[in-house]
Amino acid sequence: MLTTTLPRAARLKRLRVTVKYEVVNMLPCVKSRDIVGRIVPAADLKKLEVNQQVIKADKNGIFKSQITIEDPLTVVKIIATDKMGNSSILTFNLLTKNQNAKTVVHEVPKGITSRSFPSIDFGRFYALIIGNNDYASLPALNTSVNDAKAIDQILRVRYGYKTTLLINATRYQIMTALNNLRNNLTANDNLLIYYAGHGEIDKKDQSAYWLPTDAEVDNTANWLSSYEITKFLSLLSDICG
Numbered sequence: 124m125l126t127t128t129l130p131r132a133a134r135l136k137r138l139r140v141t142v143k144y145e146v147v148n149m150l151p152c153v154k155s156r157d158i159v160g161r162i163v164p165a166a167d168l169k170k171l172e173v174n175q176q177v178i179k180a181d182k183n184g185i186f187k188s189q190i191t192i193e194d195p196l197t198v199v200k201i202i203a204t205d206k207m208g209n210s211s212i213l214t215f216n217l218l219t220k221n222q223n224a225k226t227v228v229h230e231v232p233k234g235i236t237s238r239s240f241p242s243i244d245f246g247r248f249y250a251l252i253i254g255n256n257d258y259a260s261l262p263a264l265n266t267s268v269n270d271a272k273a274i275d276q277i278l279r280v281r282y283g284y285k286t287t288l289l290i291n292a293t294r295y296q297i298m299t300a301l302n303n304l305r306n307n308l309t310a311n312d313n314l315l316i317y318y319a320g321h322g323e324i325d326k327k328d329q330s331a332y333w334l335p336t337d338a339e340v341d342n343t344a345n346w347l348s349s350y351e352i353t354k355f356l357s358l359l360s361d362i363c364g
Contacts, residue, residue: 149214246311255320
């Protein structure tokens with residue numbers, strides 16, 4: 124799961140777009156992915172578009188959209204327009220390796236294991252969970268750490284994931300955790316990444332970035348791009364297809 128908060132420039136506008144359940148799914152491969160998000164304040168929303176399709180949000184501002192994965196770096200672009208005509212834009216990538224898999228296992232409920240179904244090898248389930256509230260050069264956030272801790276507990280207790288929880292993580296700490304996972308994962312394993320914290324969009328090419336706690340305004344040295352993360356994880360053996 125991945126929480127992407129609105130980039131700094133867009134936060135100056137009235138609407139805030141938060142995607143709570145976008146799954147960064149390397150294993151197994153998928154052809155589509157549902158995203159669930161929320162617009163705040165919902166009462167000010169006039170129009171919502173996801174990849175140029177008009178989407179309805181409920182009275183609480185919650186919306187859902189299914190995204191077809193067309194290539195290894197499928198872009199999701201969400202545009203929320205308020206009643207004054209101001210637009211907030213959130214762009215990120217669906218991180219998946221290819222589209223050749225025939226089946227998808229979203230989660231394994233507690234008690235469902237290879238022992239329960241000997242003919243199915245579910246593999247091991249790993250999760251990297253990142254929650255950033257406290258930033259050196261950016262405004263502090265209020266809910267990211269609590270959200271990350273809640274996700275960590277649910278995945279460990281209910282679904283048996285082996286989790287790595289990072290709180291107020293720097294770029295070095297995030298990359299170290301990704302490197303450790305890359306070294307431990309095998310072709311039968313599953314990886315889920317959840318990020319809650321500041322994000323940014325490069326105005327020149329619309330690239331999406333995570334902002335670790337040591338990120339600086341207008342200095343990309345410690346930013347983490349979704350493309351960079353995808354490329355890093357692609358060093359895993361190609362097991363899709």
